Amino acid sequence: xxxxxxxxxxxxxxxxWRDQRPEAPGxxxxxxxxxxxxxAVLRATSNHAQLEAQLGGYVAEEQARPVIEAGRAALxxxxxxxxxxxxxxxxxxxxxxxxxxxxxxxxxxxxxxVPSEWGPNLEAFARHGFPTIELATDGAGRVDLASLETRLAxxxxxxxxxxxxxxxxxxxxxxxxxARLCRAAGVPLWVDAAQAVGHVDTATGADAIYGTSRKWLxxxxxxxxxxIAEPWWERLIVPTSALxxxxxxxxxxxxxxxxxxAGRVGLSVAVREHLDAGPADVRRRLTEVGxxxxxxxxxLPGWQVVDAIDTPCAITALRPTAGQDLIATRGRLIHDxxxxxTVAGVGRAPREMTTPFLRISPHVDCSPxxxxxxxxxxxxxxxxxx
Amino acid sequence: xxxxxxxxxxxxxxxxWRDQRPEAPGxxxxxxxxxxxxxAVLRATSNHAQLEAQLGGYVAEEQARPVIEAGRAALxxxxxxxxxxxxxxxxxxxxxxxxxxxxxxxxxxxxxxVPSEWGPNLEAFARHGFPTIELATDGAGRVDLASLETRLAxxxxxxxxxxxxxxxxxxxxxxxxxARLCRAAGVPLWVDAAQAVGHVDTATGADAIYGTSRKWLxxxxxxxxxxIAEPWWERLIVPTSALxxxxxxxxxxxxxxxxxxAGRVGLSVAVREHLDAGPADVRRRLTEVGxxxxxxxxxLPGWQVVDAIDTPCAITALRPTAGQDLIATRGRLIHDxxxxxTVAGVGRAPREMTTPFLRISPHVDCSPxxxxxxxxxxxxxxxxxx
Numbered sequence: 001x002x003x004x005x006x007x008x009x010x011x012x013x014x015x016x017w018r019d020q021r022p023e024a025p026g027x028x029x030x031x032x033x034x035x036x037x038x039x040a041v042l043r044a045t046s047n048h049a050q051l052e053a054q055l056g057g058y059v060a061e062e063q064a065r066p067v068i069e070a071g072r073a074a075l076x077x078x079x080x081x082x083x084x085x086x087x088x089x090x091x092x093x094x095x096x097x098x099x100x101x102x103x104x105x106x107x108x109x110x111x112x113x114v115p116s117e118w119g120p121n122l123e124a125f126a127r128h129g130f131p132t133i134e135l136a137t138d139g140a141g142r143v144d145l146a147s148l149e150t151r152l153a154x155x156x157x158x159x160x161x162x163x164x165x166x167x168x169x170x171x172x173x174x175x176x177x178x179a180r181l182c183r184a185a186g187v188p189l190w191v192d193a194a195q196a197v198g199h200v201d202t203a204t205g206a207d208a209i210y211g212t213s214r215k216w217l218x219x220x221x222x223x224x225x226x227x228i229a230e231p232w233w234e235r236l237i238v239p240t241s242a243l244x245x246x247x248x249x250x251x252x253x254x255x256x257x258x259x260x261x262a263g264r265v266g267l268s269v270a271v272r273e274h275l276d277a278g279p280a281d282v283r284r285r286l287t288e289v290g291x292x293x294x295x296x297x298x299x300l301p302g303w304q305v306v307d308a309i310d311t312p313c314a315i316t317a318l319r320p321t322a323g324q325d326l327i328a329t330r331g332r333l334i335h336d337x338x339x340x341x342t343v344a345g346v347g348r349a350p351r352e353m354t355t356p357f358l359r360i361s362p363h364v365d366c367s368p369x370x371x372x373x374x375x376x377x378x379x380x381x382x383x384x385x386x
Numbered sequence: 387x388x389x390x391x392x393x394x395x396x397x398x399x400x401x402x403w404r405d406q407r408p409e410a411p412g413x414x415x416x417x418x419x420x421x422x423x424x425x426a427v428l429r430a431t432s433n434h435a436q437l438e439a440q441l442g443g444y445v446a447e448e449q450a451r452p453v454i455e456a457g458r459a460a461l462x463x464x465x466x467x468x469x470x471x472x473x474x475x476x477x478x479x480x481x482x483x484x485x486x487x488x489x490x491x492x493x494x495x496x497x498x499x500v501p502s503e504w505g506p507n508l509e510a511f512a513r514h515g516f517p518t519i520e521l522a523t524d525g526a527g528r529v530d531l532a533s534l535e536t537r538l539a540x541x542x543x544x545x546x547x548x549x550x551x552x553x554x555x556x557x558x559x560x561x562x563x564x565a566r567l568c569r570a571a572g573v574p575l576w577v578d579a580a581q582a583v584g585h586v587d588t589a590t591g592a593d594a595i596y597g598t599s600r601k602w603l604x605x606x607x608x609x610x611x612x613x614i615a616e617p618w619w620e621r622l623i624v625p626t627s628a629l630x631x632x633x634x635x636x637x638x639x640x641x642x643x644x645x646x647x648a649g650r651v652g653l654s655v656a657v658r659e660h661l662d663a664g665p666a667d668v669r670r671r672l673t674e675v676g677x678x679x680x681x682x683x684x685x686l687p688g689w690q691v692v693d694a695i696d697t698p699c700a701i702t703a704l705r706p707t708a709g710q711d712l713i714a715t716r717g718r719l720i721h722d723x724x725x726x727x728t729v730a731g732v733g734r735a736p737r738e739m740t741t742p743f744l745r746i747s748p749h750v751d752c753s754p755x756x757x758x759x760x761x762x763x764x765x766x767x768x769x770x771x772x
Contacts, residue, residue: 022440034443042439046432049606053428054408056726057420057600057607090476090608091644119628120643127625212644214443220435221443222608222646239513242505242733257506258477258598260608260646340442347628 013277014285018365020273021218026338027370032167032195032315032361033342035218037266038273045220045266052262061261068261071268074275079193079211079227080203084249087226088264090256092194093120095210095226098254099190100128102236103208109158112151115351116141116171118163121192122350125161133157134351140308141171141352143178152185160189164196164204168344168357169317170290170307172200179205188232197225198274199286200313207232213263216286216363219270220263226254277364285364286314293360296371302380306357314366317344317357322380326356329378337377400671403663404751407604412724413756418553418581418701418747419728421604423652424659431606431652438648447647454647457654460661465579465597465613466589470635473612474650476642478580479506481596481612484640485576486514488622489594495544498537501737502527502557504549507578508736511547519543520737526694527557527738529564538571546575550582550590554730554743555703556676556693558586565591574618583611584660585672586699593618599649602672602749605656606649612640663750671750672700679746682757688766692743700752703730703743708766712742715764723763 020038028036037045044067051060061068069083076086089095110133111125117132125132136147143162151157160182162173175191182189188207196202198216202209210226213219228236233250244253274282293316294309302322307315320326326343333339341360346353362370406424414422423431430453437446447454455469462472475481496519497511503518511518522533529548537543546568548559561577568575574593582588584602588595596612599605614622614637624639660668679702680695688708693701706712712729719725727746732739748756 022436024440028442030442030444034438036442037435037439042432042435045435046428049423049428049431050408052420052607053423054410056414056416056422058416058728059720059726090480091642093643094476123625123627214644220646220648221438221644222649224644239509241509242736243731256477257479258600258607258610260606260649262606263608263646334445340445342444345629350628 013281014364014366017277017363024338026340027362027366027373028340029360029362029366029370029374030340030342031216031218031363032359034214034221035216035363037218037220037270040273041219041266041270044269045262048262048265057261064261064265067268068264071264071271074268074271075225076227078197078202078271078274078279079209079225080205081209081227082230085228085230085233085251087251087254088259088267089210089224089226089254090222090259091224092192092210092212093124095224096121096124096192098226099208099210100124100130102238102254103159103188103232104235104237105130105158112157112160114141114143114162114173116163116166116168116349117161117351118167118192118194119347119350121161121163130158135160140311141166143173145174145177145181148178149181149185152181152187156185156187158187160187161192162189163192163194164202165193165200165313165315166349167195168348168353168359170294170311170313170315172311172313175206176201176204182207195313195315198279198282200283201279213267213270217267217270217274218363219267220260222260223263223267226251282364287312289362289364289366290314290316292368293362293366293371296375297360297378300375300378301382303358303378314361314363316360318360318378319355319357324380326358329358333374333377337373339374339377399663399667400750400752403749406659410724412726413748413752413759414726415746415748415752415756415760416726416728417602417604417749418745420600420607421602421749423604423606423656426659427605427652427656430655431648434648434651443647450647450651453654454650457650457657460654460657461611462613464583464588464657464660464665465595465611466591467595467613468616471614471616471619471637473614473637473640474645474653475596475610475612475640476608476645477610478578478596478598479510481610482507482510482578484612485594485596486510486516488624488640489545489574489618490621490623491516491544498543498546500527500529500548500559502549502552502554502735503547503737504553504578504580505733505736507547507549516544521546526697527552529559531560531563531567534564535567535571538567538573542571542573544573546573547578548575549578549580550588551579551586551699551701552735553581554734554739554745556680556697556699556701558697558699561592562587562590568593581699581701584665584668586669587665599653599656603653603656603660604749605653606646608646609649609653612637668750673698675748675750675752676700676702678754679748679752679757682761683746683764686761686764687768689744689764700747700749702746704746704764705741705743710766712744715744719760719763723759725760725763
């Protein structure tokens with residue numbers, strides 16, 4: 001099957017990707033919110049829930065262990081970490097909460113980030129009592145590596161935190177290069193990969209990286225992941241429990257005792273499908289999809305494409321320039337055209353955004369027809385000239 | 387359908403309860419670990435996941451809102467709370483973690499509990515920096531109400547915490563009576579209802595109560611609930627987020643931003659089934675099942691029933707008296723007899739337990755044949771007399 005698939009022209013694989021999923025009523029251009037799971041992922045998830053009802057939840061979990069552990073190994077590989085460095089958690093926010101609890105950070109030490117940082121992450125830093133400092137960026141909002149190097153040498157923060165792919169617009173941080181600088185300076189780099197895993201290269205050498213199942217990997221909702229690099233394992237301050245089995249790897253102790261295990265099974269299948277599709281090919285295709293989306297919308301009256309045309313990701317932000325109400329526009333797109341998008345409010349990046357954007361985030365199966373439908377639906381009717 | 391069901395002799399309903407579930411390979415005597423979901427619950431859960439893949443996760447969630455909100459109202463009713471007092475959370479431990487974060491407790495104030503308290507709860511109290519004090523109990527381990535009243539008057543703790551139904555043995559706390567005393571003294575009562583909801587009466591007047599979907603309610607894994615009584619809503623210290631919609635009730639702000647929403651749909655169906663079955667009838671039946679279980683096993687050589695025979699719940703603990711290895715016994719029950727049970731290690735109640743128990747926890751469908759199978763499987767072979 002793999003051979004047959006590889007023999008086909010790559011462009012033919014993406015319609016297959018769509019065919020593997022339940023039929024959607026229209027273009028799903030909202031993978032940055034939640035992706036569309038394949039029938040195999042849905043089946044594996046519901047089959048596991050069925051098994052739980054037959055055998056009991058914990059007997060079923062034991063039986064699914066090989067599938068889940070294969071998923072763990074595959075996910076860890078995607079994040080560039082050893083298998084024991086990966087914990088399944090509830091979602092990306094829970095992962096950051098765990099990091100802030102267990103990492104050996106001095107009280108009150110600053111966390112360095114860029115102005116485009118995801119709002120709820122800023123809220124979590126504040127809630128845990130950590131001040132933040134802003135790193136210099138280039139015109140596109142990417143961390144400036146020369147400034148970072150200087151900062152690390154002269155006034156090192158406790159940790160550098162980068163959101164690898166932004167939520168509100170097409171913006172990809174140079175995480176691998178930042179990781180090299182941070183590693184050399186002995187400052188840990190944490191990466192929010194909620195929009196990055198399954199989308200861009202996430203094996204970047206970060207010290208901690210976390211993400212979610214439901215977006216670009218198109219796994220189930222209610223499952224996330226937290227990866228921590230091996231040099232940190234013994235330094236984490238992990239709460240112990242008498243109920244934890246002896247010999248449990250330290251990072252795995254960060255997993256909740258009770259969880260959506262059927263979702264972990266589904267995610268494991270989703271990761272295998274991602275590897276079968278070829279992560280590098282998926283990345284190239286998502287970059288292409290982003291470029292085509294921006295090209296299609298670039299000259300659309302009443303809308304401004306926020307991102308640079310060649311931003312290497314599939315997220316595009318549109319700024320309304322004719323006073324359109326975005327909430328109403330999103331609703332109209334869904335109800336009248338079955339086109340799914342998201343309104344990104346300023347709370348998503350409160351240090352950078354001043355007005356909301358309409359976010360377009362297709363996956364590899366995006367077709368020219370989808371984008372033509374979107375363009376037509378976004379076109380503002382003009383009065384006929386007299 | 388309800389009329390036809392009510393016309394039948396109550397004893398006939400419990401085989402129906404079993405028929406509504408996928409067939410199990412043998413007696414499932416482990417509902418205190420995870421219950422067996424009905425086919426309707428499994429179908430609702432997997433149908434929602436399918437809808438997510440078709441419409442997008444958030445469009446599907448919006449569409450499921452009436453089902454989920456009906457489930458919220460029904461669950462709140464079971465807990466004796468207004469609908470806005472209920473939050474869906476990941477699991478019972480997450481609920482307690484939220485309570486310890488948001489409740490207006492003075493730093494270092496003691497939490498009062500009984501020696502049978504669930505070990506991970508004690509670990510959570512310690513992790514959050516709260517000392518504990520032990521309340522006096524009667525011979526069975528129930529809080530002594532006269533001593534509690536004196537304690538509340540003379541040296542009131544910051545909060546009284548009771549686990550309504552213990553995990554490790556048949557033990558039910560007099561929560562309604564304790565709630566009246568606490569209310570009169572102005573001391574909040576928190577109730578861990580992980581083993582109680584769907585099992586005993588949980589509308590007891592507690593100030594906070596939390597539990598899980600997967601046990602006696604037989605809903606999906608990965609979903610829990612936290613209920614808080616209205617007088618406390620305005621006093622909670624709830625972190626705010628710019629992404630929270632205006633007008634969100636304060637308790638609902640304790641819900642995670644990203645969740646196993648399909649599981650909430652499944653839980654909502656499970657709660658409706660519980661209400662259809664009649665919560666009072668289910669409670670009576672579970673008390674009966676517990677008594678019959680203990681009677682069946684009372685004179686079994688090599689085993690001692692730990693609980694009083696008429697303990698009003700369906701959990702039974704067995705202490706081995708002939709040196710049996712419980713882990714091996716549990717494994718043998720599953721593999722040789724398809725009988726599912728749990729080994730309750732001392733970490734579950736570290737202030738009370740000194741040796742592990744074998745825990746038996748049937749649901750309403752438990753039959754005399756199930757218990758005869760269990761008794762036979764637990765019988766220690768004796769040598770024939772010479």
